[in-house]
Amino acid sequence: xPVKSRYGxxxxxxxxxxxxxxxxxxxxxxxxxxxxYNVQTEGELxxxxxxxxxxSPFLAHKSMAILEASLRLLLIALVGYVAIRALKxxxxxxxxxxxxxxxxxxxxxxxxxxxxKTLTGMLQTICLTLVWVVGIVMxxxxxxxDITPILAGAGIVGLAVGFGAQNLVRDIINGFFMIxxxxxxxxxxxxxxxxxxxxxxxxxxTITLRDQSGTVHIFPNGTVTTLAxxxxxxxxxxxxxxVAYKEDTDRVVAVMxxxxxxLQQDDQIGNKMLEPIEVMGVDAFDDSAVVIRARIKTLxxxxxxxxxxxxRRLKKAFDRENIEIPFPHRTLYMGEASPPWLVKNVVSxxxx
Numbered sequence: 001x002p003v004k005s006r007y008g009x010x011x012x013x014x015x016x017x018x019x020x021x022x023x024x025x026x027x028x029x030x031x032x033x034x035x036x037y038n039v040q041t042e043g044e045l046x047x048x049x050x051x052x053x054x055x056s057p058f059l060a061h062k063s064m065a066i067l068e069a070s071l072r073l074l075l076i077a078l079v080g081y082v083a084i085r086a087l088k089x090x091x092x093x094x095x096x097x098x099x100x101x102x103x104x105x106x107x108x109x110x111x112x113x114x115x116x117k118t119l120t121g122m123l124q125t126i127c128l129t130l131v132w133v134v135g136i137v138m139x140x141x142x143x144x145x146d147i148t149p150i151l152a153g154a155g156i157v158g159l160a161v162g163f164g165a166q167n168l169v170r171d172i173i174n175g176f177f178m179i180x181x182x183x184x185x186x187x188x189x190x191x192x193x194x195x196x197x198x199x200x201x202x203x204x205x206t207i208t209l210r211d212q213s214g215t216v217h218i219f220p221n222g223t224v225t226t227l228a229x230x231x232x233x234x235x236x237x238x239x240x241x242x243v244a245y246k247e248d249t250d251r252v253v254a255v256m257x258x259x260x261x262x263l264q265q266d267d268q269i270g271n272k273m274l275e276p277i278e279v280m281g282v283d284a285f286d287d288s289a290v291v292i293r294a295r296i297k298t299l300x301x302x303x304x305x306x307x308x309x310x311x312r313r314l315k316k317a318f319d320r321e322n323i324e325i326p327f328p329h330r331t332l333y334m335g336e337a338s339p340p341w342l343v344k345n346v347v348s349x350x351x352x
Contacts, residue, residue, distance in 0.1 A: 069142050069143060069144075072142045073139055073142055073143070076135055076138050076139055076142070077135070079135075080131055080132075080135040083131050084128065084131060087124065087127050087128065087131065088124070091120050091123065091124045094120055094123075095116055095117065095120045098116045098119070098120070099113065099116055115179060115182065118179070119176070119179060119180055122176075122204075137150060137151075167220070167222055168205070170221075170222035171204070171205045171206070171220045171221045171222040172204045172205060172221075173222075174221040174222050174224065175202075175203060175204035175205055175206075175207075175221040176204055178202070178207075178221060178224075178227075179202070179204070183227060183229065184199055184202060184207065184227060184229050184232075185199065185202070186199055186200065186201060186202060187199060187231075187301070188229050188230070188231045188232065188300075188301075189229075189230045189231045189301055190209065190227060190228060190229045190230060190231075191226070191227070191228035191230070192207060192209060192217070192219050192224055192226070192227055192228075193219065193223070193224065193225060193226055194226070195209060195211070195217050195219075196209070196211060196230075197209030197210050197211040197212075197215075197217060198210050198211075200216070204221070205220065205221060206218050206219065206220055206221060207219050207221060207224065230301075231300035231301045232300070233300065234274060234297060234298065234299065234300060235297075235298050235299065235300050235301060235302060235303040236295050236296065236297050236298065236303060237295065237296045237298060237303040237304065237306055237307035237310070238293070238294075238295045239293065239294050239295070239296075239307065239310075239311070240283065240284075240291050240292075240293050241256065241291070241292045241293075241294065241314070242286060242288075242289030242290065242291050242292075242325065242326060243289060243290055243292065243318075243323060243324065243325065243326070244288075244289065244290070244323075244324035244325075244326045245288075245289075245290055245326075246324070247290070247323055247324060249282055249290060249292065251321075251323075252292060252323060253279050253281075253292065255314075255317050255318065255321055255323065256277065256279060256292070256294060256314065257276075257277060257279065258317070259310065259313050259314050259317050260276060260277030260296065260310065261276065261277075262313070263306075263309060263310055263313060264276065269305070269306055269309050272298050272299050272302040272305070272306050273296060273297070273298055273306060274297045274298060274299065275296075275297045277294055277295070277296050277310075278294060278295045278296075278297070279292065279293075279294045280292075280293045280294060280295065281293070287328070288326045288327070288328055289326045296310060
């Protein structure tokens with residue numbers, strides 16, 4: 001009996017007769033089970049072992065270090081932001097306090113505001129620069145950069161500035177306090193180290209004066225040892241009036257007061273006088289005059305114009321009242337033993 005094969009063919013016999021009930025199936029259409037082979041080489045095993053034993057702890061450590069550095073950088077930025085906000089708030093409070101303090105001493109509000117804003121602006125710039133520099137240096141240190149050369153370079157620069165520019169630093173510091181304390185302003189008449197003139201410019205380093213002859217004097221602020229401001233708040237014109245010894249000093253004082261009262265009623269000069277004349281009395285006995293001292297209080301830098309007009313009117317009043325203004329003269333005294341000389345008019349005797 002023939003045996004059927006898997007493909008429908010007889011295994012016995014010479015001819016292969018196809019089976020009727022068997023379907024013909026092509027070999028390429030046969031479904032075979034898929035087999036997956038998971039074979040690792042020796043190099044792959046070593047790489048897995050290296051990653052597990054060495055790379056994983058290293059990456060974990062680096063990740064933690066980066067996370068910690070990021071948190072530190074965030075903390076530095078937060079502290080810097082708070083410091084900048086606090087600095088600006090403090091500068092506003094300082095500006096308000098300085099303006100209040102200056103208003104009690106000087107009524108020029110606009111000039112005070114400009115001066116105070118200049119000072120607070122400079123202070124704010126310096127402080128902000130310091131905050132930024134410290135924050136940048138600390139940030140560089142947190143990301144792993146060596147800041148030792150930066151600190152060493154800053155130290156060298158500071159040392160060089162300390163030795164080479166100490167005069168400049170001293171000028172700037174003195175100029176800062178000179179402006180802060182409002183010791184002198186542009187337009188004042190001042191004496192600096194014995195030299196007088198009109199203040200044309202003042203900065204953190206120098207002060208510039210121009211005298212009556214037009215000469216400009218420039219003084220570094222660090223070299224200013226004496227400073228006399230003649231027009232701070234108000235000015236005064238001090239006079240030493242000399243009259244003959246024969247004149248009644250009470251009468252002279254009365255005439256001086258009368259002239260000052262008339263001057264104070266003047267439309268052009270009177271508004272420059274702050275108070276009536278102050279007669280201090282007899283101040284000295286000179287060789288040929290009795291000196292009476294008086295003072296007129298005026299607006300700043302107006303004392304010379306008021307004083308000149310007062311002297312002009314006083315001279316006319318003395319002439320009108322026959323009050324002698326002496327001039328230097330000398331009296332010869334021969335003594336009791338010597339008879340006085342006889343003075344004769346030779347021209348008159350010859351004509352007669």
